[in-house]
Amino acid sequence: MKNRLKVLRAERDWSQQDLAARLEVSRQSVNAIETGRYDPSLPLAFRIADIFDMTIEEIFLREEEPRAD
Amino acid sequence: MRERVLSAASSDRPRGRSPYLWVVLYLVAMGIVGTLKLTDAINGPTGFILLALATGLLIPIARQRTAGCASKAMVDYNRRVLVSSFGYALGLGIAVTLWDNYELSRPVVFAISLLPTLPTFGVIWAMARYLAEEQDEYLRHRTIMAALIALGFVLALGIFWGFLEMFELVPHVWAWWVLPVWAIGLGFAQLWQKVRDA
Numbered sequence: 001m002k003n004r005l006k007v008l009r010a011e012r013d014w015s016q017q018d019l020a021a022r023l024e025v026s027r028q029s030v031n032a033i034e035t036g037r038y039d040p041s042l043p044l045a046f047r048i049a050d051i052f053d054m055t056i057e058e059i060f061l062r063e064e065e066p067r068a069d
Numbered sequence: 070m071r072e073r074v075l076s077a078a079s080s081d082r083p084r085g086r087s088p089y090l091w092v093v094l095y096l097v098a099m100g101i102v103g104t105l106k107l108t109d110a111i112n113g114p115t116g117f118i119l120l121a122l123a124t125g126l127l128i129p130i131a132r133q134r135t136a137g138c139a140s141k142a143m144v145d146y147n148r149r150v151l152v153s154s155f156g157y158a159l160g161l162g163i164a165v166t167l168w169d170n171y172e173l174s175r176p177v178v179f180a181i182s183l184l185p186t187l188p189t190f191g192v193i194w195a196m197a198r199y200l201a202e203e204q205d206e207y208l209r210h211r212t213i214m215a216a217l218i219a220l221g222f223v224l225a226l227g228i229f230w231g232f233l234e235m236f237e238l239v240p241h242v243w244a245w246w247v248l249p250v251w252a253i254g255l256g257f258a259q260l261w262q263k264v265r266d267a
Binding site for chain 2: 026028031040044
């Protein structure tokens with residue numbers, strides 16, 4: 001799943017380690033989520049959203065689905 | 070902005086020697102001890118003592134917490150596996166030495182077969198505890214995937230070898246090999262994950 005984590009992190013001048021410490025997860029977790037290799041659970045997604053003071057939808061982008069028509 | 074992002078990402082790597090270095094050194098030590106034993110350069114008990122000593126190379130991995138490279142659950146897992154590995158080498162050494170040198174009754178043989186077996190149960194228990202105790206969902210997910218890859222490796226190799234053995238193309242292999250083969254599969258899977266995540 002695409003997300004804006006890297007940009008949001010850079011805007012605050014946080015390293016992956018900084019964000020990982022705030023989320024109480026490993027740096028590898030932040031890296032995997034950021035690069036789209038791993039989709040976080042709903043509780044973790046909410047924690048990420050809380051830290052950036054945004055909604056989940058503002059951070060994680062919906063995949064483009066082919067239109068039925 | 071882009072430079073700032075790249076700069077942030079590049080400064081994120083944890084410091085400290087890679088645990089894979091110690092694993093490789095441990096495997097090399099095992100290989101050397103195995104070669105010495107196969108060429109009869111050392112006797113059985115000496116080989117098992119050296120094998121037990123070689124597990125000391127895994128101590129730096131069990132002490133990773135000080136370097137900040139691993140979660141608490143992973144540090145506990147490494148410590149438990151280290152203790153189990155030491156117990157395995159020691160138990161195997163005692164069991165083989167007794168088997169080679171004494172005429173043992175069946176109940177005693179049953180008892181000594183437990184000496185290397187119980188520590189391997191410790192390894193399985195350590196993995197189960199790790200999956201239960203790991204608080205980082207991504208690390209837990211990664212370990213589960215590696216364990217499943219290792220399981221697929223064991224099943225595929227075991228089935229293939231079984232039929233090759235049935236048609237007398239390869240020699241018989243004792244069933245306890247499933248754990249070392251699974252561990253090798255786990256190691257390769259984790260190495261692949263490490264390279265992919267780099």
